[in-house]
Amino acid sequence: MLLIRIVAVVIILLWIPAGSIWAKGDAKRGEYLAAAANCVSCHTAEVKDAVPYAGGHAIKSPFGTFYGPNITRHDKQGIGKWNEADFFRAMRFGKRPDGAVYFPAFPYPSYTMVTNSDLTDLWAYLRTIPPNNAPNRKHDISVFVRWRFPLRLWKWLFFTSGVFVADPKQTPQMNRGTYLVRALGHCSECHTPRNFLGVPIQSRYMAGGKGPDGKKVPNLTPAGLKKWGDKDLKEFMVTGIFPDGDVVGETMGIVIRNSTSKLLSTDLDAMIAYLRTLPRLEKE
Numbered sequence: 425m426l427l428i429r430i431v432a433v434v435i436i437l438l439w440i441p442a443g444s445i446w447a448k449g450d451a452k453r454g455e456y457l458a459a460a461a462n463c464v465s466c467h468t469a470e471v472k473d474a475v476p477y478a479g480g481h482a483i484k485s486p487f488g489t490f491y492g493p494n495i496t497r498h499d500k501q502g503i504g505k506w507n508e509a510d511f512f513r514a515m516r517f518g519k520r521p522d523g524a525v526y527f528p529a530f531p532y533p534s535y536t537m538v539t540n541s542d543l544t545d546l547w548a549y550l551r552t553i554p555p556n557n558a559p560n561r562k563h564d565i566s567v568f569v570r571w572r573f574p575l576r577l578w579k580w581l582f583f584t585s586g587v588f589v590a591d592p593k594q595t596p597q598m599n600r601g602t603y604l605v606r607a608l609g610h611c612s613e614c615h616t617p618r619n620f621l622g623v624p625i626q627s628r629y630m631a632g633g634k635g636p637d638g639k640k641v642p643n644l645t646p647a648g649l650k651k652w653g654d655k656d657l658k659e660f661m662v663t664g665i666f667p668d669g670d671v672v673g674e675t676m677g678i679v680i681r682n683s684t685s686k687l688l689s690t691d692l693d694a695m696i697a698y699l700r701t702l703p704r705l706e707k708e
């Protein structure tokens with residue numbers, strides 16, 4: 425009897441096609457990581473009853489408007505045919521399965537720091553998302569930008585791949601906060617100003633200025649957050665309400681709704697602790 429069962433299990437395992445919902449990571453953990461990384465916001469249209477992860481969110485930039493693609497398990501419109509290695513290559517190296525380079529509107533310059541085990545869990549979670557046949561919307565960008573070749577040069581000059589490595593001299597809380605803000609949370613994609621090539625100015629890391637859509641983004645270094653207590657910051661990251669009672673605007677509101685409000689209290693504390701250690705950068 426046991427032998428028959430073993431044979432049955434082996435047959436079932438062989439029968440399950442590659443790229444099916446069975447992945448070796450922990451999908452439940454992956455769901456939490458996807459919230460910390462706010463994957464859903466850019467990959468879901470801003471219409472009522474939009475299907476999560478079926479694509480369509482507009483990402484405005486000085487180079488035009490990008491649309492988050494369908495990343496459901498659909499074979500044709502989504503990434504149903506992908507395997508885990510394709511996913512790792514996209515997140516770690518910003519590369520499409522056919523070798524083309526992704527536009528950094530997909531924040532892989534931050535996601536490159538996500539650890540292997542977290543990528544495995546994220547992949548397991550993505551495999552649980554039901555397929556949807558919504559077609560991808562073409563990016564609305566100038567012809568020159570649309571041409572992916574200059575991107576290779578951009579990437580060669582400005583992109584360094586590399587997984588986050590915890591600093592043994594720091595506390596576990598500080599390492600966790602650094603990882604959440606820099607890798608998964610990709611907070612600096614909006615809070616660090618960019619030069620005319622769209623490259624973040626590292627000497628102004630998290631010092632705010634003009635955001636990717638050209639609108640103002642606040643300074644998150646201690647110079648910018650000096651009036652905020654830790655409790656105010658935490659309250660804001662959960663509710664989107666400023667200490668004076670004002671309600672947050674749309675751009676950060678989406679980050680709070682889909683991401684920071686879903687995080688564990690200890691993770692929020694870690695992120696705030698990390699923000700407090702940033703070099704103090706006054707307004708320019």
Ligand code: HEC
Pocket residue numbers: 458461462463464465466467483490491492493494495502503511514520525526527528529530531535546
């Ligand atoms: C700030 C917006 C944004 C966020 C946040 C974001 N993405 Fe994307 N993503 C994009 C854009 C835009 C593209 C398409 C880039 C291109 O066409 O070059 C993309 C492409 C992808 C692709 C490749 C799809 C394909 O068909 O080639 C995958 C997979 C992906 N994202 C997964 C994720 C995951 C997983 C997360 C969360 C960890 C995430 N994305 C978060 C904007 C985003």
Ligand code: HEC
Pocket residue numbers: 605609610611612613614615635640641642643644648649657660671672673674675676679684695
């Ligand atoms: C998509 C762009 C974007 C991303 C990503 C983003 N932010 Fe923001 N953030 C904004 C904008 C825009 C505002 C201004 C909101 C307003 O005034 O209504 C803001 C405001 C804030 C504020 C209030 C600061 C102040 O002085 O008013 C805090 C705190 C903050 N963000 C933290 C974060 C953290 C932490 C992350 C990463 C998890 C993050 N943000 C990611 C765009 C972004």
